[in-house]
Amino acid sequence: xxxxxxxxxxxxxxxxxxxxxxxxxxxxxxxxxxxxxxxxxxxxxxxxxxxxxxxxxxxxxxxxxxxxxxxxxxxxxxxxxxxxxxxxxxxxxxxxxxxxxxxxxxxxxxxxxxxxxxxxxxxxxxxxxxxxxxxxxxxxxxxxxxxxxxxxxxxxxxxxxxxxxxxxxxxxxxxxxxxxxxxxxxxxxxxxxxxxxxxxxxxxxxxxxxxxxxxxxxxxxxxxxxxxxxxxxxxxxxxxxxxxxxxxxxxxxxxxxxxxxxxxxxxxxxxxxxxxxxxxxxxxxxxxxxxxxxxxxxxxxxxxxxxxxxxxxxxxxxxxxxxxxxxxxxxxxxxxxxxxxxxxxxxxxxxxxxxxxxxxxxxxxxxxxxxxxxxxxxxxxxxxxxxxxxxxxxxxxxxxxxxxx
Amino acid sequence: xxxxxxxxxxxxxxxxxxxxxxxxxxxxxxxxxxxxxxxxxxxxxxxxxxxxxxxxxxxxxxxxxxxxxxxxxxxxxxxxxxxxxxxxxxxxxxxxxxxxxxxxxxxxxxxxxxxxxxxxxxxxxxxxxxxxxxxxxxxxxxxxxxxxxxxxxxxxxxxxxxxxxxxxxxxxxxxxxxxxxxxxxxxxxxxxxxxxxxxxxxxxxxxxxxxxxxxxxxxxxxxxxxxxxxxxxxxxxxxxxxxxxxxxxxxxxxxxxxxxxxxxxxxxxxxxxxxxxxxxxxxxxxxxxxxxxxxxxxxxxxxxxxxxxxxxxxxxxxxxxxxxxxxxxxxxxxxxxxxxxxxxxxxxxxxxxxxxxxxxxxxxxxxxxxxxxxxxxxxxxxxxxxxxxxxxxxxxxxxxxxxxx
Numbered sequence: 026x027x028x029x030x031x032x033x034x035x036x037x038x039x040x041x042x043x044x045x046x047x048x049x050x051x052x053x054x055x056x057x058x059x060x061x062x063x064x065x066x067x068x069x070x071x072x073x074x075x076x077x078x079x080x081x082x083x084x085x086x087x088x089x090x091x092x093x094x095x096x097x098x099x100x101x102x103x104x105x106x107x108x109x110x111x112x113x114x115x116x117x118x119x120x121x122x123x124x125x126x127x128x129x130x131x132x133x134x135x136x137x138x139x140x141x142x143x144x145x146x147x148x149x150x151x152x153x154x155x156x157x158x159x160x161x162x163x164x165x166x167x168x169x170x171x172x173x174x175x176x177x178x179x180x181x182x183x184x185x186x187x188x189x190x191x192x193x194x195x196x197x198x199x200x201x202x203x204x205x206x207x208x209x210x211x212x213x214x215x216x217x218x219x220x221x222x223x224x225x226x227x228x229x230x231x232x233x234x235x236x237x238x239x240x241x242x243x244x245x246x247x248x249x250x251x252x253x254x255x256x257x258x259x260x261x262x263x264x265x266x267x268x269x270x271x272x273x274x275x276x277x278x279x280x281x282x283x284x285x286x287x288x289x290x291x292x293x294x295x296x297x298x299x300x301x302x303x304x305x306x307x308x309x310x311x312x313x314x315x316x317x318x319x320x321x322x323x324x325x326x327x328x329x330x331x332x333x334x335x336x337x338x339x340x341x342x343x344x345x346x347x348x349x350x351x352x353x354x355x356x357x358x359x360x361x362x363x364x365x366x367x368x369x370x371x372x373x374x375x376x377x378x379x380x381x382x383x384x385x386x387x388x389x390x391x392x393x394x395x396x397x398x399x400x401x402x403x404x405x406x407x408x409x410x411x412x413x414x415x416x417x418x419x420x421x422x423x424x425x426x427x428x429x430x
Numbered sequence: 431x432x433x434x435x436x437x438x439x440x441x442x443x444x445x446x447x448x449x450x451x452x453x454x455x456x457x458x459x460x461x462x463x464x465x466x467x468x469x470x471x472x473x474x475x476x477x478x479x480x481x482x483x484x485x486x487x488x489x490x491x492x493x494x495x496x497x498x499x500x501x502x503x504x505x506x507x508x509x510x511x512x513x514x515x516x517x518x519x520x521x522x523x524x525x526x527x528x529x530x531x532x533x534x535x536x537x538x539x540x541x542x543x544x545x546x547x548x549x550x551x552x553x554x555x556x557x558x559x560x561x562x563x564x565x566x567x568x569x570x571x572x573x574x575x576x577x578x579x580x581x582x583x584x585x586x587x588x589x590x591x592x593x594x595x596x597x598x599x600x601x602x603x604x605x606x607x608x609x610x611x612x613x614x615x616x617x618x619x620x621x622x623x624x625x626x627x628x629x630x631x632x633x634x635x636x637x638x639x640x641x642x643x644x645x646x647x648x649x650x651x652x653x654x655x656x657x658x659x660x661x662x663x664x665x666x667x668x669x670x671x672x673x674x675x676x677x678x679x680x681x682x683x684x685x686x687x688x689x690x691x692x693x694x695x696x697x698x699x700x701x702x703x704x705x706x707x708x709x710x711x712x713x714x715x716x717x718x719x720x721x722x723x724x725x726x727x728x729x730x731x732x733x734x735x736x737x738x739x740x741x742x743x744x745x746x747x748x749x750x751x752x753x754x755x756x757x758x759x760x761x762x763x764x765x766x767x768x769x770x771x772x773x774x775x776x777x778x779x780x781x782x783x784x785x786x787x788x789x790x791x792x793x794x795x796x797x798x799x800x801x802x803x804x805x806x807x808x809x810x811x812x813x814x815x816x817x818x819x820x821x822x823x824x825x826x827x828x829x830x831x832x833x834x835x
Binding site: 041044045075078079081082083086087089090091092093094096097098100101103104105107108109111112118119121123124168169170 | 446449450480483484486487488491492494495496497498499501502503505506508509510512513514516517523524526528529573574575
C-alpha cells in the first residue's frame with residue numbers, strides 16, 4: 026500500500042465527462058489498495074471568467090476580494106469530483122483550503138504555503154476515504170481565503186504530498202511531460218524522462234508553464250517524488266528527482282521562455298547610496314516581484330538610469346507605485362515596455378562546462394537579435410529580448426545546444 | 431445613524447452593471463451616515479448551473495458536496511460587490527458564512543440558522559466598513575459549508591439583522607412588494623402596503639416566492655422590521671410588521687399557490703397504532719418534510735390508504751426511502767403524483783369570520799375543480815388540486831374574496 030497524491034489541472038476537469046474520467050483514474054489507484062488524496066484545479070475557463078469580472082470592476086482590485094472570488098472555481102471542482110467518485114462506489118469527501126487547513130502567509134493573490142495540518146485527511150484515510158482537495162488556495166492568518174497565483178494547484182499538490190509524507194505526487198496535465206523546450210514552438214523538442222529538482226526549479230521560474238516554481242521548491246526541500254503525466258494518454262511522463270538518480274547529463278537540459286515580462290526604466294535617478302532601496306522598497310511593499318535589474322551610468326555622472334523587469338500583469342500597479350513615490354525617489358521619467366521576452370538556458374552541466382553563455386550570445390548575434398539585459402546563476406543564463414524574436418531565439422538555441430530530437 | 435441590512439437577490443446582481451447599481455444604492459445609505467451590512471445572492475443563473483452539474487453527476491447526490499459546490503455562487507457575488515463598493519470609495523469587506531461564522535445545524539441542503547457571531551462585522555462597522563455577506567449559507571457543526579435551501583439568502587439577511595440588532599432589513603428583489611396574489615397569474619392583484627408577520631409567514635410557507643418562510647419566522651421572533659422593495663424602481667414596497675401596526679384588515683389578505691408539491695399514496699398499510707410513525711419516521715430521518723396528510727379507511731377495514739404531500743424535488747428520494755423500508759412498513763403499492771398544486775387563502779381576519787373555507791369550496795365547485803386534500807390552520811385554508819387548474823383557481827378565489835384591485 027502506498028500513499029499517493031494525484032493532481033488534475035483545469036483541462037483535465039474541464040467538463041463533467043472529464044471529471045468522470047478523473048474519478049475512474051483515481052478508482053484504479055484505490056482499487057490497487059492505495060490511500061489517495063486528489064488535488065483539483067478549477068474547470069478550465071472558470072478562473073479566467075472570474076478574474077475577468079474582477080478586473081472589469083477594478084483593474085487595481087483589492088487582492089483579498091480577488092482571492093474570495095477566484096478561489097470558488099476549485100471548490101466547485103472538488104465537490105463535483107467527490108460526487109463523481111461516490112457514484113462509482115469510492116467513498117470521498119471534498120476539502121477546501123480553509124477546512125484542512127492549508128496555512129499560507131497573507132500575500133493575497135500569490136500567497137506562500139507555510140504548512141498543512143494533515144490530521145483531518147489522515148483520519149479519513151483510516152476510514153478508507155479519498156480526500157479531494159481544492160488546489161490553488163489556503164487560509165491566511167487573517168482568516169481569509171488566499172490564492173497561490175497561477176499554477177498554484179501544483180504547489181497545493183506537492184504541499185499536500187509533503188504534509189502526508191506521500192510516496193508519490195503525480196501531476197496530471199494536458200502535456201505528457203517536461204520537454205527540452207515548448208513543443209508548440211520547437212517541433213524537434215524532446216520529452217525528458219528525468220530532470221533534477223534544481224533544473225526543473227529554474228525552468229519553472231523562467232517561464233516553462235509545466236509546473237509552478239514554488240511546487241518544485243517544496244518538492245525539492247521535502248524530497249517529494251514528483252511526476253508530470255498526461256491526463257489523456259497512458260504514457261510514462263517525466264520524473265523530477267535528485268540529480269544522483271539521473272545517469273546521462275547534457276550541458277543544457279532545456280530552453281525556457283517567458284512573455285509574461287515587462288521592463289521599466291527609471292530615468293535619471295540620483296547616483297547615491299540607498300537609491301535602489303527607495304525604488305524597490307515600495308514595490309516590495311506592494312507585493313510586486315522584481316526580476317532582472319541593471320543600473321547604467323548616465324553621461325553626466327551624477328545621475329543614473331535604472332532598468333528592471335517585473336511580471337507584465339504588475340506593470341500598471343508598479344507604475345502607480347513609482348508615481349506615488351516620485352518625490353521620495355526623485356527621477357526624471359518612467360519608460361515602461363511590455364513587449365519584451367525572457368529566454369533562458371538551463372542545465373546542471375554548466376557547473377563543469379565553461380562557454381555556455383558565450384554560445385548563447387553568439388547564436389543570438391548570428392540571428393541579429395539584440396540582448397537588452399542579462400542575468401546568470403550557477404545553472405542558467407537568461408537574457409531579455411524584444412518579444413517578437415521569441416520563437417526565433419528559442420529554436421536557434423535549441424539547435425545550438427544540440428537538443429534537437 | 432441607523433443600522434441597516436440590505437439584501438439583494440439573484441436578478442439584482444445578475445451582471446457587473448447591476449452589481450455596480452447595488453453598490454450605488456448601498457453608498458446612498460452609507461452617505462446618509464448609516465452602518466450597512468449587505469447580503470447577496472448568487473448572480474442569477476449561477477446556482478441553477480451548479481445544481482444542474484451536481485444532478486447530472488448524481489440525482490441522489492451527497493448533500494454535503496452539493497453544499498460545497500452550490501455555496502460558491504454567493505461567494506463570487508460577495509467578493510465582486512465588495513470590489514464594486516471599494517471602487518466608488520466605500521470601504522467594504524466580504525464575509526462568507528464560515529468566516530463570520532453563521533452557525534447552522536447539519537441538515538445539508540436545507541440547514542437552519544442557529545446563531546450568528548456578529549462581533550467581527552460590528553468591529554468592522556466601528557472602522558466605517560460595509561460588510562458584504564454571502565447569503566444562503568452557513569457553517570455546520572461538522573466544519574462544513576451548509577446551504578439554507580432556495581430563497582435562503584432572505585433568511586441570511588434577517589438573521590444578520592437580528593444578530594446585529596439592525597433597525598431595518600430591506601429585501602431588494604425583482605418584484606416591488608407583496609401582492610394579494612402572484613401578479614403574473616392575477617392581473618388585478620394589488621400590492622399590500624403592510625402585512626403582518628403571521629400572514630406573511632403563511633404566504634411564504636404556502637408557495638409565495640417573495641420571501642423564504644424561515645426568514646419571516648426569524649423576523650417575527652426577533653421583531654425585525656422587514657421590507658420588500660424593488661431593486662430597479664424607487665417605490666415604497668411592503669412592510670412586514672406587527673398586526674397592531676396595520677389599521678385596515680381584510681378577512682383574506684392573499685392567495686398563495688405552489689406547484690412545488692408532489693403527492694404519494696401508500697396503498698393498503700395495516701390500520702394499527704404506530705403505522706404513521708413507520709411511514710414518516712424514515713422520511714424525517716432523510717430530511718424530507720411532509721406537508722398535508724390524509725388517512726382513508728379501506729373497504730376491508732383492516733388496512734388503510736395513506737396519502738401525503740412532499741416537495742416535488744424530494745419525490746424520487748422519498749420513494750426510495752419508502753421502498754427501502756417496505757418490509758418494516760408493510761404496504762401493497764406506492765402511487766406517486768407530481769401533477770398537483772396547493773392553493774391557499776390566508777388572512778388574520780379568519781380568526782373572527784366564519785365561512786371562509788366554505789366560500790373556497792363553493793368557488794372551486796362552481797369552477798368544477800376537484801379538491802384532493804384539505805388542511806386548515808387558524809389563519810389559512812389550503813387545498814390540493816390538479817395542477818392544470820392552478821391559474822383558474824387562484825383567479826376565481828381572488829375575485830370571490832373581494833381582492834381584485
